[in-house]
Amino acid sequence: MSMQRVAYGEMQETLARILIKYGFSPDRAERCSGLFTDTSCDGVHSHGLNRFPRFIKAIVNGSVHVEASPSPLMQCGALERWDGRRGPGNLNAYECMERAIALSRECGVGCVALANTNHWMRGGSYGWQAANAGVIGICWTNTMPNLPPWGATEPRLGNNPLVIAVPRTNGHVVLDMAMSQFSYGKLASYRAIGSLLPVEGGFDTEGNLTRDPAAIERSQRPLPIGYWKGSGLSLTLDMVAAMLSAGFATYQIPADESLETGVSQVFLAFNLAALGPVEDAMAIADRILNHLQANAGDSDIRYPGEQVLKTRVENHLLGIPVDAAIWEEVRNL
Amino acid sequence: MSMQRVAYGEMQETLARILIKYGFSPDRAERCSGLFTDTSCDGVHSHGLNRFPRFIKAIVNGSVHVEASPSPLMQCGALERWDGRRGPGNLNAYECMERAIALSRECGVGCVALANTNHWMRGGSYGWQAANAGVIGICWTNTMPNLPPWGATEPRLGNNPLVIAVPRTNGHVVLDMAMSQFSYGKLASYRAIGSLLPVEGGFDTEGNLTRDPAAIERSQRPLPIGYWKGSGLSLTLDMVAAMLSAGFATYQIPADESLETGVSQVFLAFNLAALGPVEDAMAIADRILNHLQANAGDSDIRYPGEQVLKTRVENHLLGIPVDAAIWEEVRNL
Numbered sequence: 268m269s270m271q272r273v274a275y276g277e278m279q280e281t282l283a284r285i286l287i288k289y290g291f292s293p294d295r296a297e298r299c300s301g302l303f304t305d306t307s308c309d310g311v312h313s314h315g316l317n318r319f320p321r322f323i324k325a326i327v328n329g330s331v332h333v334e335a336s337p338s339p340l341m342q343c344g345a346l347e348r349w350d351g352r353r354g355p356g357n358l359n360a361y362e363c364m365e366r367a368i369a370l371s372r373e374c375g376v377g378c379v380a381l382a383n384t385n386h387w388m389r390g391g392s393y394g395w396q397a398a399n400a401g402v403i404g405i406c407w408t409n410t411m412p413n414l415p416p417w418g419a420t421e422p423r424l425g426n427n428p429l430v431i432a433v434p435r436t437n438g439h440v441v442l443d444m445a446m447s448q449f450s451y452g453k454l455a456s457y458r459a460i461g462s463l464l465p466v467e468g469g470f471d472t473e474g475n476l477t478r479d480p481a482a483i484e485r486s487q488r489p490l491p492i493g494y495w496k497g498s499g500l501s502l503t504l505d506m507v508a509a510m511l512s513a514g515f516a517t518y519q520i521p522a523d524e525s526l527e528t529g530v531s532q533v534f535l536a537f538n539l540a541a542l543g544p545v546e547d548a549m550a551i552a553d554r555i556l557n558h559l560q561a562n563a564g565d566s567d568i569r570y571p572g573e574q575v576l577k578t579r580v581e582n583h584l585l586g587i588p589v590d591a592a593i594w595e596e597v598r599n600l
Numbered sequence: 601m602s603m604q605r606v607a608y609g610e611m612q613e614t615l616a617r618i619l620i621k622y623g624f625s626p627d628r629a630e631r632c633s634g635l636f637t638d639t640s641c642d643g644v645h646s647h648g649l650n651r652f653p654r655f656i657k658a659i660v661n662g663s664v665h666v667e668a669s670p671s672p673l674m675q676c677g678a679l680e681r682w683d684g685r686r687g688p689g690n691l692n693a694y695e696c697m698e699r700a701i702a703l704s705r706e707c708g709v710g711c712v713a714l715a716n717t718n719h720w721m722r723g724g725s726y727g728w729q730a731a732n733a734g735v736i737g738i739c740w741t742n743t744m745p746n747l748p749p750w751g752a753t754e755p756r757l758g759n760n761p762l763v764i765a766v767p768r769t770n771g772h773v774v775l776d777m778a779m780s781q782f783s784y785g786k787l788a789s790y791r792a793i794g795s796l797l798p799v800e801g802g803f804d805t806e807g808n809l810t811r812d813p814a815a816i817e818r819s820q821r822p823l824p825i826g827y828w829k830g831s832g833l834s835l836t837l838d839m840v841a842a843m844l845s846a847g848f849a850t851y852q853i854p855a856d857e858s859l860e861t862g863v864s865q866v867f868l869a870f871n872l873a874a875l876g877p878v879e880d881a882m883a884i885a886d887r888i889l890n891h892l893q894a895n896a897g898d899s900d901i902r903y904p905g906e907q908v909l910k911t912r913v914e915n916h917l918l919g920i921p922v923d924a925a926i927w928e929e930v931r932n933l
Contacts, residue, residue, distance in 0.1 A: 343874035345678040346708025375679025376711045378870065403840055416892060418900045423892055431836040433843065440839060442832045466809075466827055467800075476799075492826025494799055499775045499904040503764040506773060506888055507736055510766065510881040511870060518891035537711065537844060541676035548843040555839055558851040559749060559756055567751045571832040 272586030273594060279304040282319060285600045289326050290333040295358060302357045306389040307587050310578035313452045314389040317593055321525070322355075322388070323600050330528040331355055331385050337362055340382075345374035348512055351384030353528060360387040360406070361396065364534045368400045371536035381532045382514025386410075391443035391575075393534065394432030398439035401545050403537040404432040409505045411520040411527040414447050415488050417498035420474075422487060424501045425517040426450065427508075432572075434545070435552050441572035446501035447489045454480040454489070508533050605919030606927060612637040615652060618933045622659050623666040628691060635690045639722040640920050643911035646785045647722040650926055654858070655688075655721070656933050663861040664688055664718050670695055673715075678707035681845055684717025686861060693720040693739070694729065697867045701733045704869035714865045715847025719743075724776035724908075726867065727765030731772035734878050736870040737765040742838045744853040744860040747780050748821050750831035753807075755820060757834045758850040759783065760841075765905075767878070768885050774905035779834035780822045787813040787822070841866050 282300035287293060303322075307315030325331040335354035339347055347366065351359040363379040370377025387393070387408055397404020410425030426445040433440040449457075449468040457464055457480040467476040469483035469490045476490075483489055491497030509516035514531035521527055539548040560568050582588070615633035620626060636655075640648030658664040668687035672680055680699065684692045696712040703710025720726070720741055730737020743758035759778040766773040782790075782801040790797055790813040800809040802816035802823045809823075816822055824830030842849035847864035854860055872881040893901050915921070 341875050342708075343871070344707035344709070346704075346870065346874055348875055371679075374677035374707055374709075375675075376677070376707075376709050378709045380875075403843065405840075416901050418902065419896060423901075429833075431833070431840065433836060433839045440836060442836045444826075444829045444832065448826055448829070492829045493777075493781055494825075496777045496781070496825045499777065500762075500764070502888075502892065502903060503766060503773060503775045506766045506885050507738075507764065507870070509888065510736065510872060510884050511875065513875070513880070513884070516884065516888045516891075518888065537679065537840070538676070539843060541679055542674050542681055542713075542844065542846070547846070551843050551846070551849065552839050555835070555842065555849045555851065558849075559835065563752060568749050568756075569751065570835060 269591040270588050271591050271594065273589050274586050275304060275308055275583055278307065278316065278587055278589075281598060285323070285597070289323060292334065295334070295355075298361065299355055299358055302361065302388065302392055304587070306392060307589070308579055308582045309391075309575045310582070311389050311391070313450075316587075316589055316597060318388060319597050320593075320600065324525060325385065325528070328525060330526060337381060337384070345370050345376050346378045347380070349379055349381045351381050353383060353385060356385035356387040356530070357392065359384045360393050360532060360534070363532070364393040364396050364404065364406065364536070367404075367534040367536040368397060368402055371402055371538035371541075375538055375541045377536045378511075379534045380508065380511035381534065382512035383529055384532060385528050386530065387532065389443070390428040390430040391441050394430040394441040394443060395439060397536055398432040398434040398441060401434050402539060403434070404430065405535040406430045406533060407504050407508065408532040409508050409515070409517045409520070409530055411522045411524075412517050413451070413522070414491055414501060416502065417491060417495040420488060422522070423518065424491070424498065425505060425520070427501045427504045427517070429504060433552050434539070435549050437553065438576045439572055440552065440556070440570050441575065443571070444492070446491055446497045446504070448492050449480070449489060451484070451489070454484050458484065602924040603921050604924050604927065606922050607919050608637060608641055608916055611640065611649065611920055611922075614931060618656070618930070622656060625667065628667075628688075631694065632688055632691055635694065635721065635725055637920070639725065640922070641912055641915045642724075642908045643915070644722050644724065646783075649920075649922055649930060651721060652930050653926075653933065657858060658718065658861070661858060663859060670714060670717070678703050678709050679711045680713070682712055682714045684714050686716060686718060689718030689720040689863075690725065692717045693726050693865060693867070696865070697726040697729050697737065697739065697869070700737075700867040700869040701730060701735055704735055704871035708871055708874045710869045711844075712867045713841065713844035714867065715845035716862055717865060718861050719863065720865065722776070723761040723763045724774050727763040727774040727776060728772060730869055731765040731767040731774060734767050735872060736767070737763065738868040739763045739866060740837050740841065741865040742841050742848070742850050742853070742863055744855045744857075745850050746784070746855070747824055747834060749835065750824060750828040753821060755855070756851065757824070757831065758838060758853070760834045760837045760850070762837060766885050767872070768882050770886065771909045772905055773885065773889070773903050774908065776904070777825070779824055779830045779837070781825050782813070782816075782822060784817070784822070787817050791817065
């Protein structure tokens, strides 16, 4: 694999041109390409440029309706239910987090439940979005079945990523975590470099816990985080998303990567400014991180999002590192 | 250890009498003793009767102010900040979840952030409370430092239990999970019966992952669920609780079980009735559980709260099982 660096603007404009070719209006193409480019720029390659060809396939196969935008179905104060109308998942999620933020400006809290949408690509994007607006953001999505519940051998849960974002002047804290210990993408990466996982990541076909990524790919039995605990968390996140949105639960989402559509999501925003100066709240966050990392000696205590920010600065300066073959593939779309 | 069974009413009245002796008004004694008795009746012995002597000690040492009740500090629509005034943690939590539920009836969502409170005993209590009211409940608390962050050897995080509750006609789903894979109470139980943990639960003093509970008690290095993932989740739950409540973060809470006070909590309620008939939402929950457990063969797929309900019914019929020595100790308080 040969690596090269591509300037932010070049990547974004390239993706926008392709999106317009596939039917996006120029303004939506700009936002959508910006979300993909930001994701690669932040170092989350799996859901940035590297994901783009699959996104285009989902447009071609009809899972993603390029010009559909979400519309409100019900509103009660700070709580709203929206229909994603199978639009592009990242645009839908962005718009619903914007709406949750706006609701939080009026009501202190805002909650938007979104049905009938598509894969949101990097969940962390909507955490950064909330934190950039100075609010606390929490959101999650369900997914197709890709994780066996604790006690079972076949996938009946989604890995249902959960995002929690806290604003700070010196770098937001953005947690973006799926309920499986390792994604299938991560398993493939470890396998490709011939490496064992750093900790047990699933069961082999004999039902033994293993650090061998290929064995888990064969068994299709990745581990939920915390074994029975992540299994319960994944289930309840799915239930809340489906009940609030009246959309699909994991068991209703096609268990096929190329056809995964109709997912349900929840977006929450908490307006810190409603409770006093936002600076005071951000100072609380700063003090927590200072204590977390103080006098840590040789240990390496990071907060979620810390590495992202360093990577972003570097990639804006030097260009975004890409796999040359994927960059070539994308430019030919 | 000798086991006996005590009728629900007898336990509740006994605890209420003791609480009145220690300064509770009769109505508060009744609710507080009810929460303790419900917890034991549900089979969560560690935070029910078995915890009661320590609760009384916290009154005697001044950590818990028996007659203090929470008061609102700020309100903005669906978001409120309350001061717990160091009152009894379970009464404070109950009252704040009631308030979040009431807010959700008005605004669709309700959020109460509570500072300056005490250990809420069983977090699941407030999940059952929300689900009994027909709403979705989410709440969490921070705790004293008792969990090393990923990459560190000393406790700088709390185990910060998180509760997610979903109402159903046929038994609510109530997840109640701390961010450590095993609590110190669980480690002690495994050690007492000479058993290894079912999965790795922490590091020994040499820094190796281990299933030996005593080795983890010695090192004080229990594992966060999902390693780095639970570490990040614990941190962000602490940040959100401290920022919304303007109360203590984990690093400010005395790292001594008998002096742990001033914790911060968040209570969220989502009013399903604002979005349509609650029966429709509960039917979504039922279908999810039916698919989760359908044709499971020999596997044992449980949902969170399933076992609790069976235990509750049995203990209401037969009496609540207690350790005779603890029951004797409590009656002598």
